[in-house]
Amino acid sequence: MATSVKLTVNGKRHTVQSAPDTKLLTVLREELGLQGPRFGCGLSQCGACTVHVEGEAVRSCIVPASAMAGKKVTTLEGLGDEHPVVEAFIAERAAQCGYCINGMVMQSIVFLKKTPRPTEAQIKKALNANICRCGTHYAILKAVKRAARTAA
């Protein structure tokens, strides 16, 4: 049955009622009304639901919300104004339908923190587990390169 879980999302503390196996994504979208993380597969295969947990990219569709107790969760909405990676995606027009873009942005941010001056091959490898069906890949690659340049 539902238990209360305390978690910090985008800097705000929340207590949510959640069954032990309710996924973090469901809580973020349905209870907290966030729409950055998207439901894509529920299987950790596509990346659309990616959020940051303690600074790491996590696929919120498979982790139970109850496992996030006491942890800091950041969604796209919590990145703050004018985040260089978000702005780079806009500048490079890196969206067609846009459904995968949350995952591309969130994955890229963590990647760029660890690899601030990436090669194209490194970016491709870093995003290889993120699926895009519109074929926006080149605009996304350009956006990540631009973000790296901006931050450098």
Next chain:
Amino acid sequence: MTSMIEKPHSRKDFLKGSGALIVAFSVPLGAGAARARAATAAIGPALIDATQIDSWVVVGADGRVRIQVGKVELGTGLKTAHIQIAADELDVPLTSIDVLESDTWFTPDQGTTSGSQSIKSNYPAGLRQACAEARKALIDLAAKKLGLPAASLTTQNGAVVSTADSTKRATYGELIGGQRFNIRITGRVPMKKPAEFKVIGKPIRHVDIEDKVRSKLEYIHNVKVAGMLHGRVVRPPGINATLVSVDGFPKRIPDLVKVVVEKDFVGVVCKTEAGAIKAAETIKVTWNDPGGVPKDHDELYARMRTWPAQARLLANDGDVDKALREAKTVLEATYYYPYQLHGSMGPSCAIADVKKDEATVWSPTQGVYPLRQAAARMLGLTNQQVHVIYKEGSGCYGLNGADTASLDAALMSKAVGAPVRVQWTRGDEHVWEHFGTPMIMKIRGGLDASGNLIAWDFENIQASRGGRPGNVGAANLPTGHLIGQGIAPRRAQAPTFPPLGADTSNTEAGYLKDEEGLVPNARVIAKTVDSPFFTGPLRSPARIQNSFANESFIDELAHAAKVDPVEFRLRYIGDERLAHCVRVAAKAAGWQARVGPKPASKGDIATGRGMSAMQYEGIDGYAATVAEVEVNKKTGKVRVTRVVCSHDVGIIINPAGIKAQVEGNIVHGVSRTLKEEVLLDGKAATSRDWESYQVLRFTELPEIKIALINRPNESPTGSGENAMTAIPAAIANAVYDATGARIRRLPLTPARVKAALKDL
């Protein structure tokens, strides 16, 4: 944040909220329409007259312009292109234009947004013509108001201005803001000439990019309706399974509202989404599953040849049999194209609110009017009683699960008497969307002693089931199948000519498309058999399959005639624009002419290049591609290293939009050629996720080089499908060039390529 939608109570309320007030329509009504309106007055007029300017263009009191189109943004940039078209025709800044897309209370019926037909509809006519007529009407109003002859006035920046004295002006807001034009579109008001365009042809950033990247766009998945419940469909194990019993839940579902059962349709409705997920996962249902579907594509293709076929004779010029008898060389080849998925990133989602005598459906459908018709038929309502509102979903590339999810929601909403949101799972989308059609294509070609192509004999078999929603109600879609409104099986029918429909779908190669009869003896037969799975338009439906065969076969003929494949094409292509595309792509790729495969190199990696070129549907734009590949001879793995594409769709509205479309087409096309195939097991389709349905990844991207050919004086066709149509054969031809192995079946998986190399 997530938005909460209150259904507008009336058209008037809606318009108040949108900042533009128009009084109720007063168009003359036929008796039938008048009755329909009288019967449904409570839910708004729902009568739109596409011959009236007001159905297309609304000017607010603040001077903002709202254009209303019966087409939708699907991620292709259409909304931005529509704004560009209106901005130029009306002389209004881009930023002063809003777009209302596909809403059966407000927008004209423009069918579905599909087939790369949208710009083709709204540039030479439709929206642009309406804008031209609105502009003229505004000039006439200003002439009266300013007391100046209309001929002395022009328009700029949202105002009518005297050409002699720019202080004499009236803004559109002042002239008609908040009021109706009440003017019928004549079709005779001249539209602007391309030389007058200011924003058409400019690389305008898509107006929705920022909202999409910042996650502020109101996707259907984010829409919430007051009082909304959450429904899920409990899917049978196989397409032919029937319901035996619903056996309840092992553990009580606290927020369960209802288990909805209608024949083989089982749905659960709960107060929360988490509850609905739990209920759908744990409910016990007994099914009777007779199986009876092919266990793999080998069996599918074998059975497709034996199923009752409806045949259409699409071309029958000259005497093909005689020409084949007299030919010096006759080639025959059969090509196979599998079931493929649209595989939308976001599983389909829809919301429906069905009441006793009215219904509202929020849907990511490509066609609000066809969906309205299907929903009305299924619910026992009139078309006028159903209000369908478009909300963007994830990219669909054709008939994905959007319409079925909408009907699922409508069915469950009717059962519980409350708004119901249906969110499909990944497995729902993969297994229950309308797959791209599988096809077998057999071609015979005859060459005379001089290597001239004198005979072309083409026959295909495609397996098809269901399709878009429309006047057959839900029968075309899985919802209808489950509730027992299935479609009747196809009856066999011998080839008839003229064809049942006009859809030639690239069954004829570009080389046949010339009145001069460049291939003097040509026969084209298209056969359709029943598919065991639902099928529907998938980006380049039937065209990608047929062009894979046509353009592979042209390559085979070229080598048999001992002519370089580019040179061979140029001999037969009658259309100069297609020939130009071929030359541009060949030049941009640095094409080196040769006959036969490239001489074998040492080592495991063989490289090669191939070409494919086509005119989409024979009338809708051109593309030619050169694909370059590396084939690992040990593993059979094909890597597409580069794709060069030339692309001519007439006048370019937004080069940035077309570039994104062509890039998307190329990546998607390479994915479909190398990797995509739905797996089957004799009971069901078993590609349920991204592991069992592989798609192209970042590390597998080819380098891409695009040459956009702009023809400002040619009317535009679409860009959604052309480049993709020319991808599969280009890759297969490149694999032949690299290895000498001719592979006629997609996808070009390592196992298939390895086997073909072994057979050499």
